[in-house]
Amino acid sequence: MRYQEITIKELASFVKSNVYLNSKNIPITQQRALSQIKNPRASKEDVALIIAIDKQNEIVGFIGALPEKIPAKPKLKIAWNSCWWIDRKNGQKAAIPLFLKFLKAYDQNVLFRDLTPKTEEILMRFNKFEKIKKLKGFRYFLFLNSKEIITKRNRIFIIFSPILQVTDKITNTFLFYKNKKHLTKKSDLKAVKINAIDKEAANFIKEHQKKELFKRGEKELNWILKNPWILKKTLKKDVQFYYFSDTSRKFKNDIYKLYNLENNLIAVLFFNNNDGLVKIPFIYFNADYLEEIKNFIFTYLLQEKANSLLIFNPLLNKALQDSNHPFWYIKPLNKDFVVSKKLKPLLPKEYDFQDGEGDFVFA
Amino acid sequence: MIAHEIFTLIKDTFPNSDITITQNTTANDVDEWDSLGHIMLIQAIEEKFKIEFDLDELLEFNQVGDIIEAVKKKKE
Numbered sequence: 118m119r120y121q122e123i124t125i126k127e128l129a130s131f132v133k134s135n136v137y138l139n140s141k142n143i144p145i146t147q148q149r150a151l152s153q154i155k156n157p158r159a160s161k162e163d164v165a166l167i168i169a170i171d172k173q174n175e176i177v178g179f180i181g182a183l184p185e186k187i188p189a190k191p192k193l194k195i196a197w198n199s200c201w202w203i204d205r206k207n208g209q210k211a212a213i214p215l216f217l218k219f220l221k222a223y224d225q226n227v228l229f230r231d232l233t234p235k236t237e238e239i240l241m242r243f244n245k246f247e248k249i250k251k252l253k254g255f256r257y258f259l260f261l262n263s264k265e266i267i268t269k270r271n272r273i274f275i276i277f278s279p280i281l282q283v284t285d286k287i288t289n290t291f292l293f294y295k296n297k298k299h300l301t302k303k304s305d306l307k308a309v310k311i312n313a314i315d316k317e318a319a320n321f322i323k324e325h326q327k328k329e330l331f332k333r334g335e336k337e338l339n340w341i342l343k344n345p346w347i348l349k350k351t352l353k354k355d356v357q358f359y360y361f362s363d364t365s366r367k368f369k370n371d372i373y374k375l376y377n378l379e380n381n382l383i384a385v386l387f388f389n390n391n392d393g394l395v396k397i398p399f400i401y402f403n404a405d406y407l408e409e410i411k412n413f414i415f416t417y418l419l420q421e422k423a424n425s426l427l428i429f430n431p432l433l434n435k436a437l438q439d440s441n442h443p444f445w446y447i448k449p450l451n452k453d454f455v456v457s458k459k460l461k462p463l464l465p466k467e468y469d470f471q472d473g474e475g476d477f478v479f480a
Numbered sequence: 481m482i483a484h485e486i487f488t489l490i491k492d493t494f495p496n497s498d499i500t501i502t503q504n505t506t507a508n509d510v511d512e513w514d515s516l517g518h519i520m521l522i523q524a525i526e527e528k529f530k531i532e533f534d535l536d537e538l539l540e541f542n543q544v545g546d547i548i549e550a551v552k553k554k555k556e
Binding site: 213214217244 | 508514515518538
């Protein structure tokens with residue numbers, strides 16, 4: 118088994134290399150590689166990917182890094198773990214070397230989120246990691262999407278697709294009329310969709326992120342907006358396989374500025390819609406307008422024909438659950454953040470996280 | 481003896497393996513020796529000998545003999 122580290126500057130040539138092009142399982146998609154190259158918080162020498170290659174020159178494991186910076190400590194090189202995969206048959210023995218090399222590449226200054234149970238167990242047993250934050254979230258189900266959910270769980274149910282589609286349509290029509298008064302409540306706010314974070318939005322964001330650890334700003338949010346990791350699914354049959362999110366029937370990011378009646382900017386919302394699941398990875402707002410912002414979110418959900426909404430922001434969640442709401446089901450979801458014991462003392466005592474920290478915003 | 485204690489810890493961590501553990505044994509030789517098992521073994525060794533391996537040391541472990549040498553160095 119041999120291991121290869123690929124830096125940010127090497128990503129472009131790596132995705133054209135024979136190892137990449139001939140491998141059954143690819144460690145990064147072309148769009149992810151392109152996005153990583155443009156990460157404003159990465160240096161060219163930062164390690165983006167470490168791969169394990171077996172004697173047959175096949176990639177049997179990989180671990181990904183998303184370089185990050187804490188603005189209060191700009192010289193500190195840190196990274197999020199963005200993926201970690203091994204071939205069950207031929208790559209079992211590569212798991213730990215990949216993990217250790219990832220730690221070494223960033224001098225153990227690493228963070229993890231959205232852990233699988235197995236990864237969490239490995240990290241906790243390794244005794245060099247600690248949970249630092251738990252984001253308490255909820256997934257709000259607005260409309261039914263049983264056709265997608267059921268057929269995804271087991272392909273055998275595809276024959277029932279037409280029936281499930283009809284059931285969904287009937288149920289959703291009923292749900293819409295039942296909740297019409299919530300969903301179509303007019304917001305007093307003026308909503309302006311923007312194609313990039315402009316100076317006004319950037320200044321507003323700066324004012325409203327003082328307690329954040331990572332303080333993603335104009336450069337970072339525009340990078341995320343213009344360099345998605347998920348592309349629209351094509352009909353082309355893939356000959357290579359990628360185990361993480363890469364395509365979707367519908368994926369878009371939208372940024373809205375909300376103004377009050379006096380034409381003052383009171384919120385900037387970064388929406389993400391992945392096949393009907395809407396998230397708000399970044400939100401900056403004047404809490405006095407929470408109710409109106411909530412109504413605007415409903416408008417957006419209807420406009421985007423969303424089925425569900427996923428939120429971790431505590432104020433938003435309280436507003437969404439406070440009064441009568443249009444959701445037929447609310448599922449709690451918690452996300453743990455884990456950092457190395459080496460990094461933890463370098464962090465401030467208190468700080469906030471947005472929903473979209475790390476690579477969450479990309480998928 | 482350090483080597484004997486480490487062999488015992490390996491057998492305890494991977495009880496279903498019927499291979500004879502030697503200094504030259506690697507993770508590839510033991511079916512059960514996966515990522516979680518590796519971490520559990522390292523943890524067991526650190527607890528037994530009241531030591532802590534650093535990252536560079538962990539990266540050097542290619543076979544059981546490397547672990548034994550690292551423990552001996554730490555106990556000197």
